[in-house]
Amino acid sequence: MSLVSNPALVQASDLAKTFDVSPPWLNRVIERQPRTLLHAVDGVSFEIERGKTLALVGESGxxxxxxARLLVGxxxxxxxxxxxxGQDAHAGFAGAQSQAxxxxxxxxxxxxxxSLNPRWQVEDIVGEPLREHGMASGKPELRExxxxxxxSVGLSPLDMAKFPHQFSGGQRQRVSIARALATEPEFLVCDEPTSALDVSVQAQVLNIMKDLQQRRGLTYLFISHNLAVVRHVSxxxxxxxxxxxxxxxxxxxxFATPRHPYTRMLLDAIPKMHDTGSARTPVQGEVPNxxxxxxxxxxNPRCPHAxxxxxTERPALLSIGGIRIACHAVEEGRI
Structure with a gap:
């Protein structure tokens, strides 16, 4: 009897999001301009197995x-x-199963x-998902x-009576994590959750998130532009x-053998602890409009191998040597 592997918990296939950023209709008519469309996401596909972390990295924009916003509806x-x-999530977000x-x-x-309401006490901020989803039957159970x-995120129950302004940045992000965990989720989408924090505080928050993942079997999509953070969590x-x-x-x-020229460029820009004598390679060029x-x-305008x-031809995301890569130079063996 053949064993069938369980499908991934999260499966994104050819996801795309286009925004209409055109000027007002009358301006376009007067200036004879077509509509302006921004292809913010253009055909992204990936899977995340239960209990694992996929990190998405790249420059701003x-x-x-x-x-992240597509995945949470x-x-x-x-x-x-x-x-x-296994279920169509966007149909679920719009249907009767939305709350579940x-x-x-x-x-x-x-x-x-x-992301925290400054007028609410922490008890209300963290308790709101419990009330909305009917997960606490009364005030004593809610407080408990x-x-x-x-x-669970390293704060004290006595902090319930405090307001957000009474916490440091790292403590506020712990409150945000506690709020996200309130509904006992299986999948957490983390949109640069430590980028606004000091480096020492980042490490504390990341360790809490890794510990929670191990204890609760959480699945993460972790978004960051910090490759050191990505190496730690993904x-x-x-x-x-x-x-x-x-x-x-x-x-x-x-991290050991980056294949795409852009990935190599990002990794070359990271300061190396032991290569103090070598010059740091800056990321070349500018992101196109x-x-x-x-x-x-x-x-291609920034690529030395173009x-x-x-x-002229947009590369497809192909599986080459066990990784998925969209690069003609790699496909043709030029690099």
């Missing part, structure tokens, strides 16, 4: 946060499919100063569960450029 995709535990699905998928936002959630890494995935590999392979991306491979094919 590459579409990472848009992917804040945006509806222009194209593509997102399946969660949102209970299983939660998000930790980037800025702990903006909020206290346990605060303890199992797989996807590198995004101008709305598309250009490389998707397990963490060890990606996303409203008018270059034809062919979007990275040829005529790269300038």
């Amino acid at each position: 590459c579409g990472k946060s848009t992917v 804040l945006y509806h995709p222009t194209r593509g499919d997102f399946r969660f535990d 699905l949102r209970r299983r998928i939660q998000m930790i936002f980037q800025d702990p100063y903006a 569960r909020v206290g346990a959630l605060l303890e 199992d797989e890494v996807g590198v995004m450029y101008l709305g598309r995935l250009v490389e998707l590999a397990d963490k060890r392979s990606l 996303p409203l008018a991306p270059p034809p062919g491979c979007a990275f 040829n005529d094919r790269c300038r």
